[in-house]
Amino acid sequence: xxxxxxxxxxxxxxxxxEYLNRCKVEKExxxxxxxxxxxxxxxxxxxxxxxxxSDTYKRVNDMLEDRTINSKDINDTFKIFYxxxxxxxxxxxxxxxxxMSYEDYLKKVTDEDDY
Numbered sequence: 398x399x400x401x402x403x404x405x406x407x408x409x410x411x412x413x414x415e416y417l418n419r420c421k422v423e424k425e426x427x428x429x430x431x432x433x434x435x436x437x438x439x440x441x442x443x444x445x446x447x448x449x450x451s452d453t454y455k456r457v458n459d460m461l462e463d464r465t466i467n468s469k470d471i472n473d474t475f476k477i478f479y480x481x482x483x484x485x486x487x488x489x490x491x492x493x494x495x496x497m498s499y500e501d502y503l504k505k506v507t508d509e510d511d512y
Contacts, residue, residue, distance in 0.1 A: 402438045402446060406453040409446060412436050413457045417464055424470045426479070427461055 403409035416435045420427040433440050447454040462484050465476060480486040 400442060400445070401449045402436065402442050403450070406450040409450050410453050410456060413460065417460060420464070426468065426471055427464050428483075429461070 403412065412435075413432060416432045417427050419425075419435065420431070425431065429440060429443055433443050436443075462480075465471065465479060465483075468476070471479075477486075
């Protein structure tokens with residue numbers, strides 16, 4: 398089991414904010430691997446912080462998502478790809494259910510075509 402990497406939830410959040418600020422200056426995309434290197438922990442230890450600091454862990458992920466969405470330095474195509482893979486974003490699909498007989502549909506379509 399991975400260990401608690403930070404003494405307090407505030408220390409965890411402060412370290413992440415420090416990392417985000419560095420990424421902004423360096424024009425880098427913040428990510429879990431980058432934060433893990435920055436904080437001198439491994440990725441498993443990062444994920445284990447959810448057990449110790451659940452609310453802070455969620456805020457850190459929200460900050461990561463927000464920074465990604467609002468970054469002007471990231472190509473939109475890459476941003477979409479990253480959001481889908483990291484945060485589970487999906488393309489919206491709409492399905493339409495029509496409760497109309499085929500005859501009524503044809504009548505509606507032909508009525509609309511009459512000029």
